[in-house]
Amino acid sequence: MLFGHASAPSVVPVLARVTTFTIDGLTSRRIAVEVDLRRGLPAFTIVGRGDAAVRESRERVHAALLNSGFAFPQRRVTVNLAPAHLRKVGPGFDLATACGVLAASAQLPLEQLERWAVFGELSLSGELRHCRGALAVAEGARRAGLAGLLVPRECAREAALVAGLQIAGAGSLREVASILSGGPLPALPEPPLVAPAGAAAGEDLDLADVRGHPAAIRAVTIAAAGGHNVLLSGPPGIGKTMLARRLPSVLPALSRDEAIEVTRIHSIAGVRAGGGLIERRPLRAPHHTISPPGLVGGGSLPAPGEASLAHRGVLFLDELSEFGRAALEALRQPLEDGHVAIVRGQRRVVFPTVFQLVASTNPCPCGFAGSVRCRCGPSEIARHRRKLSGPLLDRLDLLVDMQRPEAGSLQSSVATSSAEVRAAVREARERQAARLDGSGVLTNARLSSRLLREHVRADAAAHASLRRSYADGTLSARGHDRILRVARTIADLAGSRRVGVEHVREALGLRQDDAVLGAERAA
Amino acid sequence: MSACDDCLRRTALVAALAPHVERARRQHRHLRELLALADEELLAAIGGQRRGELERTHAAFEAPAARRKLERAGLYAVCRHADGYPSRLLHAADAPAVLHVAGDPQRLTALVHAGVAAVAIVGARRAGSEGLEVARGLGRGLAAAGVTVVSGMALGIDSAAHAGALEVGGPTLTVLAGGADVPYPPSKRNLYRSLVRTQAAVSEMPPGMRPWRWAFPARNRTIAGLASLTIVVEAAERSGSLITAELAQQLGRTVGAVPGPVAAPRCAGTNALLRDGALVIRHAQDALDEALGIGVATALAGRRASELESPLRVLLREVENGRDTVAALASTPGEASSALAGLAELELLGFLRRGPGGRYTRLL
Numbered sequence: 001m002l003f004g005h006a007s008a009p010s011v012v013p014v015l016a017r018v019t020t021f022t023i024d025g026l027t028s029r030r031i032a033v034e035v036d037l038r039r040g041l042p043a044f045t046i047v048g049r050g051d052a053a054v055r056e057s058r059e060r061v062h063a064a065l066l067n068s069g070f071a072f073p074q075r076r077v078t079v080n081l082a083p084a085h086l087r088k089v090g091p092g093f094d095l096a097t098a099c100g101v102l103a104a105s106a107q108l109p110l111e112q113l114e115r116w117a118v119f120g121e122l123s124l125s126g127e128l129r130h131c132r133g134a135l136a137v138a139e140g141a142r143r144a145g146l147a148g149l150l151v152p153r154e155c156a157r158e159a160a161l162v163a164g165l166q167i168a169g170a171g172s173l174r175e176v177a178s179i180l181s182g183g184p185l186p187a188l189p190e191p192p193l194v195a196p197a198g199a200a201a202g203e204d205l206d207l208a209d210v211r212g213h214p215a216a217i218r219a220v221t222i223a224a225a226g227g228h229n230v231l232l233s234g235p236p237g238i239g240k241t242m243l244a245r246r247l248p249s250v251l252p253a254l255s256r257d258e259a260i261e262v263t264r265i266h267s268i269a270g271v272r273a274g275g276g277l278i279e280r281r282p283l284r285a286p287h288h289t290i291s292p293p294g295l296v297g298g299g300s301l302p303a304p305g306e307a308s309l310a311h312r313g314v315l316f317l318d319e320l321s322e323f324g325r326a327a328l329e330a331l332r333q334p335l336e337d338g339h340v341a342i343v344r345g346q347r348r349v350v351f352p353t354v355f356q357l358v359a360s361t362n363p364c365p366c367g368f369a370g371s372v373r374c375r376c377g378p379s380e381i382a383r384h385r386r387k388l389s390g391p392l393l394d395r396l397d398l399l400v401d402m403q404r405p406e407a408g409s410l411q412s413s414v415a416t417s418s419a420e421v422r423a424a425v426r427e428a429r430e431r432q433a434a435r436l437d438g439s440g441v442l443t444n445a446r447l448s449s450r451l452l453r454e455h456v457r458a459d460a461a462a463h464a465s466l467r468r469s470y471a472d473g474t475l476s477a478r479g480h481d482r483i484l485r486v487a488r489t490i491a492d493l494a495g496s497r498r499v500g501v502e503h504v505r506e507a508l509g510l511r512q513d514d515a516v517l518g519a520e521r522a523a
Numbered sequence: 524m525s526a527c528d529d530c531l532r533r534t535a536l537v538a539a540l541a542p543h544v545e546r547a548r549r550q551h552r553h554l555r556e557l558l559a560l561a562d563e564e565l566l567a568a569i570g571g572q573r574r575g576e577l578e579r580t581h582a583a584f585e586a587p588a589a590r591r592k593l594e595r596a597g598l599y600a601v602c603r604h605a606d607g608y609p610s611r612l613l614h615a616a617d618a619p620a621v622l623h624v625a626g627d628p629q630r631l632t633a634l635v636h637a638g639v640a641a642v643a644i645v646g647a648r649r650a651g652s653e654g655l656e657v658a659r660g661l662g663r664g665l666a667a668a669g670v671t672v673v674s675g676m677a678l679g680i681d682s683a684a685h686a687g688a689l690e691v692g693g694p695t696l697t698v699l700a701g702g703a704d705v706p707y708p709p710s711k712r713n714l715y716r717s718l719v720r721t722q723a724a725v726s727e728m729p730p731g732m733r734p735w736r737w738a739f740p741a742r743n744r745t746i747a748g749l750a751s752l753t754i755v756v757e758a759a760e761r762s763g764s765l766i767t768a769e770l771a772q773q774l775g776r777t778v779g780a781v782p783g784p785v786a787a788p789r790c791a792g793t794n795a796l797l798r799d800g801a802l803v804i805r806h807a808q809d810a811l812d813e814a815l816g817i818g819v820a821t822a823l824a825g826r827r828a829s830e831l832e833s834p835l836r837v838l839l840r841e842v843e844n845g846r847d848t849v850a851a852l853a854s855t856p857g858e859a860s861s862a863l864a865g866l867a868e869l870e871l872l873g874f875l876r877r878g879p880g881g882r883y884t885r886l887l
Contacts, residue, residue, distance in 0.1 A: 215849035215863065218856035233881070369879035375788065377649020379678050379710075381879050401881020403848045414855055465871065490860075502864050508871070509849070509863030 016103035016110060019117040019146065020096035021137040022088050023268055025302060025349035028133065028140035032082045033093060035100030040076040046097070048081030051089045060091070060122045061098045068126035068173040073105040089301055091121035092131045095150070098122060098173055099180065112180040115147040116168075120155070126173040128152035132270040135263055138162040150176060156188050157276040158267060161260060207246050208415035212405025216243055219400040219510055221421050224250045225428035226489030227443030229335075229357035229395055231320070231388075231512055234402030235367040240360040241285075243402075244316045247358060248281040249418040251314075252426050258312050261352065265311055269304050282313035284355075288322035292330035302342040302349040307334045310355035320359040321387040328392050331357075335395050356445075359396060361388060371403075397445060397482050399512040428492040444489045449481055456488045458499035465504050483507045526621045528586035530602030533620040534729055535589060536562055536581050541735045543569040548737050555744060555770075558617035589729070596704045596730035599628035609635040612748045615774065619727030619745060623703040626723035634671045634696045634723060635749050640814045641671040641696070643746045643771070645764045646680025646756035647789055652878035654680060654757035654789070656886060657781055657806075659687035661754065664807020664822040666693020670814055673698065673750045675742060676711055676718070680756045680764075689717055696749070699726040700742040701734035740766050747771035752814050754779040754804050758792030765792050768801070777813060779804040831872075838865045839874055839885075847883045 016035045021028040044058050065072050079097050081088050095118045102108035119137050121129040134155035139162050141149040148166030151159050156169025168185050170176045179185060210217060216232070220243060223230045232240040254262065256277075263278045286295060286306040297305035307315060317323060334340045334353035342349045363369035364376040364384050376384075432444055439451055447455065458466070466483060484499070486507040491499045537544075537558075547569045548554060560568060562581065570577050593600055601607045602621045607628070612618040624631050635641055642665050644658055658680040662672045666688035672695040674681040688695035697718050701707045703726040706715035718724055727745065728738065743766055747753050753771035755778070758764040768778045779802035783790025797803060804810050807822035831839065838852070846852050849866065853859035866883055869875040875883045 213850060214853045214856050215859040218859040218863070221856060235880075363880040371880065371882075374651065374880070375649075377647070377679060380649065401848070403850045403881060405850055416856055465868075502861075505864035505867040505871075506860055508867035 014104045014106070016100045016113070018096045018100040018103070018113050019141075019144070020093060020119050021117065021140045022086065022092065023090070023133040023136060024086070026136065026264060026268060026304070026351060028136040029086060030140060030144050031086070031088065031093070031096075033096040033100050034080045034082060035097070035104045036078045036080070037073055037075040037101075037104045038078075042074045042076070044077045044079075046079040046081070048079075048084050049087050050081060050093070051087065053091045054081070054088055054093055057091065057094050057097055060094050060124060061101065063124040064094070064098060064122040064126040064173055065101065067124060068177075070102060070107055070173075070177075071105070073101065075105075077101060077104075087301065090132070091129075092119050092133075092137075094122040095120040095128065095173075095176065099176065102177065108177055108180055109182075112182065116150055116180065117141045117144070117146050117148075118150040118176065120150075120152040120170075122173060128170055128172060128176070130154040133264075133268040134159045135161055135260070135267050138165055138167065139264075141165055150179060153186075158263065160188055161263065161277055205246050205249050205418075207250060207418040207421055210239060210243055210246065211415065213239060213243065213402055214416075216400050216402050217416050217421070219398050220247060220250065221424060222486065222489050222493065222510070223247070223356070223358075223398055224421070224425045225493050226397075226432070226486065227356055227445035228397035228486060228489065229445065230359070230398045230400060231393075231396040232358065232360040232400050232402060233363045234360075234400075235362065235371075235404065238402045238404060240402060241316075241318055244285075244314070244318075244358045244360065245283060246418065247314050247316075247356070248283050250421040250425055251281050251356075252422070252429055254279060254281060254312060262312050265304050265308055265351070269309055271309060280313075282310055283316060284310040284313070285316040285318060288317070288319050288324075290323070290327055292324070292327045295327045296330045296334055296340045296353070297342055297349075297351045300344060302344055302347075302351075304351045305340075307331060307340065307353040307355060308351040311352050313355055315355045315357050317357070317359045320361045320392070321384065331392060332395075335392075357392075357395065359392070363401065393512070394478060396512050397486050398510045400510065424493060427495070428489065431492045431495070432489075444485050444492070447485055447488070452481055452484055452488075456484055456499055457497075458484070458487070458504065459501065461501040462487070462499055462504040465501050465508075479511065483511060486510060525605050526600035526602035527604050530604065530620040531586050531589045531600070532581065532584040533562060534727070535584055536565070536577075537620075537727075538729050538732055539577060539580065540565065540569060541732075541738075543571060543573075544737050545735055546571075554737060554740055555617045555773075558741065559615075592730060593623070596702070597625070598703050598730050599624045601628070601631070607632050609749055610637045611635065611641075611751075612745065615744070615748055617744065618748065622725045622727060623730065624723055624725050625703040626719045630723045631696070631725060634694050635673075639669075639671055639694070641673050641750045642810055642814050643673040643750035643753040643767070644680065644684035644756060645674060645743070645746065645753065645767045646793075647758055647762060647764060648677050648679040648681075649789065650679040650683070650757045651787070651789060652876075652882070652884055654781070654783070655683040656876070656884045658683035658756045659690075660886070661756070661781075661804070661807050661810060662687025662689075662695065663691050663693075665810055665814070666695055667691040668807070668811055668815070668820040668822065669694065670811065670820075671696055671750075673746050675699070675739075675746055676707070676714060676724075678708055678711070682711055682714055684756075685714060685718060689714075689721070692721070695722050697722075697724045698742050698745045698749070699724055699734070700728070700738035702726055702728050702730045702732040704730050705733065707734050739763060740770075743767040744770045744774075747776060748774055750776065752777045752779055752802075752810060754781065754810060755793050755796060755801075756781045757783060757789055758796075759789050760791045760795065762792045765796070768796060777802055779810065779813065781805070831874075835865055835869060838862070839869055842866075842869075842875060842883050843885055848881055 018033045020031050022031050103110050121131050135158050138159035142165045150168045153169035153171045160167045259277050284306045295305050296307045338354040339352045364381045368374040487499045487503040490503040600621050662684035666672050672688040674684045676697040703724050706712045747770040755764045771778050780793040780796040781804050811820045849862050852862040878884050
């Protein structure tokens with residue numbers, strides 16, 4: 001008995017306290033569930049700024065208790081979720097409420113509840129159901145210095161990624177009661193493992209499936225090596241999506257810290273299947289009707305958007321020109337800063353958004369620009385380009401024009417496997433990391449103008465080549481920097497310390513802007 | 524160089540009747556026949572209910588006021604009774620009464636006097652990148668040989684032809700459908716400015732006039748009339764450029780056309796012209812041979828491919844032979860890498876241009 005007043009000797013009013021967690025942005029916050037029993041007309045109330053799922057929790061807890069063979073106390077049951085100022089959402093409080101009621105009614109010893117946190121949703125039959133955000137909850141439990149965390153069995157593998165915390169996965173309320181009464185801990189379903197290096201990304205999607213697009217494969221290699229954002233342009237059905245979906249397979253494997261970061265976000269957003277660590281770089285391909293909050297995150301209780309779900313992976317915007325202007329505008333800050341801050345009232349939530357952007361587009365409204373099938377005039381093509389322009393186009397370093405391969409080249413072309421490209425990409429990235437050590441930047445794509453001048457040494461001929469197109473006004477200052485960044489990556493792929501004229505030329509061949517090289521400009 | 528009162532009055536009448544002409548055209552009246560009518564006949568033909576009112580205005584026309592308006596707009600006028608009016612237009616009964624000139628009035632004489640060869644280049648507004656390149660090359664080659672390039676400053680082929688001529692600082696004249704002080708289309712403002720600054724823009728319409736629909740075929744008759752040869756670069760079937768070709772033929776001028784792929788709809792009109800016996804124009808030399816006589820002038824030689832080093836020369840030949848994309852030139856990523864670098868170098872040297880869809884076009 002913690003405290004109380006012995007007014008009625010037959011019933012001892014008891015207050016039980018159970019620790020659980022609620023998700024707030026990408027972290028969890030400790031919540032104390034207090035259950036108070038006293039004499040009076042039987043009633044069951046939950047207070048403490050809960051949402052609809054929390055209010056409905058009463059019915060689930062009531063039924064789950066009875067169906068698990070426990071008695072529901074015929075008393076006034078008051079449940080308080082503290083601290084009261086935080087809004088609590090979701091069904092994750094079910095288990096804590098149930099444990100509190102059991103403890104308060106002396107059906108469960110109180111001692112263990114001081115060491116353990118519990119987290120999970122109950123079904124009416126008393127089974128435990130999967131809940132979002134188990135990883136963040138486990139991290140919270142460790143921060144709070146608790147000894148262990150009790151979660152639904154499906155979440156156990158994920159929660160066990162946090163070291164220094166005892167994790168128990170239970171299947172039902174009965175099992176929970178036995179564990180908290182000092183019974184044996186069930187074994188974890190499977191040991192959570194870090195993936196062996198190499199097998200990290202997309203085993204089923206391989207670059208070798210893409211035939212007849214050697215230039216596109218070359219460009220994707222460069223993009224992966226330098227972390228450059230790419231614009232794929234080509235007629236419908238040419239394989240833009242196929243290529244984009246294989247970009248994660250050539251990117252270096254996630255480090256353990258990165259994998260935990262990605263797992264946490266996906267777990268909180270509830271978009272993942274299965275437990276354990278996410279080892280592959282994610283690829284997100286939102287539909288073009290997506291709203292700005294859907295893309296960068298938002299909602300009255302901020303939830304991560306597609307940009308954050310693509311964190312450490314690839315965000316693929318198919319048919320870039322079809323996306324709403326507001327949605328693309330909203331992507332500007334995440335692209336620039338690598339995170340997005342969402343402010344609601346007094347609260348500010350930051351979601352990380354370090355992703356590689358791949359966008360695709362038709363070269364003109366009909367999609368067949370450059371071939372005799374195209375019926376678009378230059379003004380229509382210009383208008384189409386203008387629709388693409390704006391903040392985003394500036395951030396796309398590479399343009400890949402894809403054309404329908406000739407029938408013969410499909411058979412004769414040599415397949416390039418993802419493993420082959422991944423090895424080259426890894427080497428190039430190591431060179432970048434060594435050169436940029438201490439600058440706070442890991443890839444060439446994120447080089448600022450200042451870092452570019454500091455770290456990129458081009459030989460005289462290369463400079464002359466760039467100057468020629470720069471001096472006659474065909475290449476903007478931003479375009480100039482873009483070319484240098486890409487040229488630096490090409491040199492890294494070639495293992496060259498200096499940026500040579502051939503690297504700059506290839507970068508010019510993949511330039512994204514409309515700039516016309518040489519002396520003339522279009523009328 | 525001046526315009527007489529009668530001709531100015533005629534111009535004002537045509538401008539006042541512009542909506543009536545529009546309506547008459549919709550009733551299938553022949554535009555050139557209408558424009559050939561004398562003032563009273565024209566009023567009688569299409570004046571309709573407002574005829575009396577228009578007649579009174581016509582009678583009360585004040586030439587000094589019109590001249591002041593011209594001056595304010597910075598335009599010069601030359602009528603068909605004055606020296607300096609292009610003699611090639613005089614044969615036609617429907618020739619413009621007055622040409623309004625934006626730019627130096629002496630330059631008009633230099634551009635279209637009887638001793639100067641003039642070639643009209645017209646074509647689709649929605650042209651492909653190859654067609655634009657051909658038009659620009661023709662403009663460049665003709666202007667460099669001193670032949671005046673006449674066109675209408677429309678989007679696409681017209682503008683490309685003007686731009687080509689301007690590139691070599693050669694003579695070019697634009698004929699507008701609206702007032703000579705109104706750049707149309709507005710997006711070609713910059714082209715208009717450089718044309719007026721170094722060459723000239725003319726129109727039969729009074730200053731400030733917006734272009735009516737009928738003014739475009741009317742403008743085309745002036746273009747065709749000013750040139751001894753009219754070249755259509757790209758035209759679909761039922762294209763406005765074919766009207767210019769027809770007008771040129773009615774005036775007894777030569778019509779030429781640039782052949783295009785037979786499967787391309789946007790070249791269907793020009794290919795049909797060729798089948799009907801139009802002169803085949805492949806490059807500026809063909810046009811020069813027709814306009815000046817065979818062998819009189821040699822078109823500026825394009826950049827010489829033979830000066831290139833061997834890998835680039837081979838690459839250029841491949842592009843010329845139709846392998847005009849990186850995908851067609853390379854079968855491995857490594858080959859693509861060197862093809863991209865080589866193509867960029869050829870672009871820098873002015874041999875190629877990357878067009879929409881990643882196709883490279885040979886510059887002429």
